[in-house]
Amino acid sequence: MPEIVSPLGLLLDVDGPIASPDSRTIATPSIIADLITLAGANVPIGFITGRSAQFISEQVVAPLVEAGLPPVMRMYGVCEKGAVWFPITDAGMGEVVVDDSVALPEAVAGRIRALVATDYADTMFFDETKLAMVSVEQRTDVDRAAYHLAQASFEEAAYAIMIEHGLGVRFGDQVSPDAAGAVPFRIDTTIISTDIESVDLDKDHAAKRALAFFAEGGALPRLWRSVGDSRSDYKMADHLHAAGFDVAHVDVRPSDGILDRPYPVIVEGDLIHDAAGAAFLGYWVRKLGLGEAVPA
Template sequence: MKQSGVTSTPAPSVTAPLGLLLDVDGPVASPVSRSIGIPSIVSDLVLLAGAGVPIAFITGRSDAFIRDEVITPLLAAGLGEALARPATSMFGVFEKGAVWAPVTADGLGDIVVDEAVALPKAVVDELRELVASEFSDTMFFDETKHAMVSVEQRTDVSREVYLPTQERFNDASFAVLERHGIGVRLGDREAPDAAGQVPFRLDPTIISTDIESVLLDKDRGAERALEYFAASGPLPTLWRSVGDSRSDYLMADHLHSAGYDVAHVDVRPLDGILDRPYDIITEGELIHDEAGAAFLGHWVTKLGLR
């Protein structure tokens, strides 16, 4: 594991027609099974990568999860051959910007961890023990994270059972950080540290609670990905970001503020489509990975790859 530095990519000879920033849970992996369940998602990502479309996975997931659940099936479908061609590039930003790595023809490359945004070890240890002692019947502690803490719904537990337990966990974990003197926010609740600062937050999702630095979010991940792609040469002017939560709009926010032609694909629009100065795309009645599959299929067809 590499802790610092930037990994370069081969310089492309032409500007790609499109760039993609993809959330993983929802548009790529099923939020139920936590894996890629639609075969066309795998094959279309390989086709797009092979056509020179720069693709970044911008996710709160760990590098280990993306390696096992995303990169491994992509390699089995021919990603290695696709990325061995000139002018191809794929990148992963994990834990919402705290960890990143290139994706190469051989798989996930050396990871870089931003230790400056990590929770103190004593707090992580107490949160792990809290889950084991009081919440292990409904959730589990994600041991693959490097900088943030994620506690996730067990796949054998229903949403109806998980959600009220998640609320109790959120309150208990908030109290842990407060007791350690760590400034923390949960929704409208704040407990500042001794300096009056609130450097960490609890971010509940439909399947987990993340405890993370306030500096981490999808716009930070988007910035990291663009920096990586830009080191290889001119970037596409046309970009699409894809996600299932309101925070995923931050990827498109960053692209828009940087002057790119961007639209955001919302694969869970019933949670509320945000008002933005760029186009918001939905895939009819389709949601989650079915919407993600439709979106990718559209571009494979549009670019004449199938």
């Protein structure tokens, strides 16, 4: 029996194009329906995110399973930008694997946890679900502008803690090597969080892991789309392009600046975040002749 060729492959950031950055949930019903339709059409779907496995389990996998994922598909999650990974089936998440080699030392994580509790608990919280990286996130009941003001102060304090512990760290234009001259960690700012992570973690690293998993299940499609709301999300498409695939990147927050790349960059008109993500998925449901997309 000839192998069914996948018409398309998708690498999707979660916060922004799939989950609302305000509610932190999949707030647009068509996104769930269209992901299930595309998965059933043999489209490999990778969730490439800085989020934790627990977050993806609760906010992405659970609603997909409840809505009825197909029994045969290729779906995968790579969390914490490549430090954590797992397969996804119609029964839910498979075994979660953690790369402990990229984890922040627990003594430093503990200092940052305490810093948030004592000085910044009114605007942010320490994400206890992360297994390798450290993330501190905006409280959903706090105004974005107020959070960003506190975030700037918090990041300077976290940078100082890491230097105090002798860790090599990069924070924006500031670089402080460790005793050996190395800089193995960075502080990465997003609109709703601060990630403190190994420099070995990023969306290209995560994309490579997802493609390796998909290749185990059959031939890879030549046509790919990556979707994200941060400049670092372009690295998914960077990896696909370097590997020789036909790729375009969909930027759902182009106001941050569209990067100059050797592949097409797509925007969904004036739509942003999960509204743009919903429009993108609906377009491919129709383009592949899989039926009418559910209204967003």
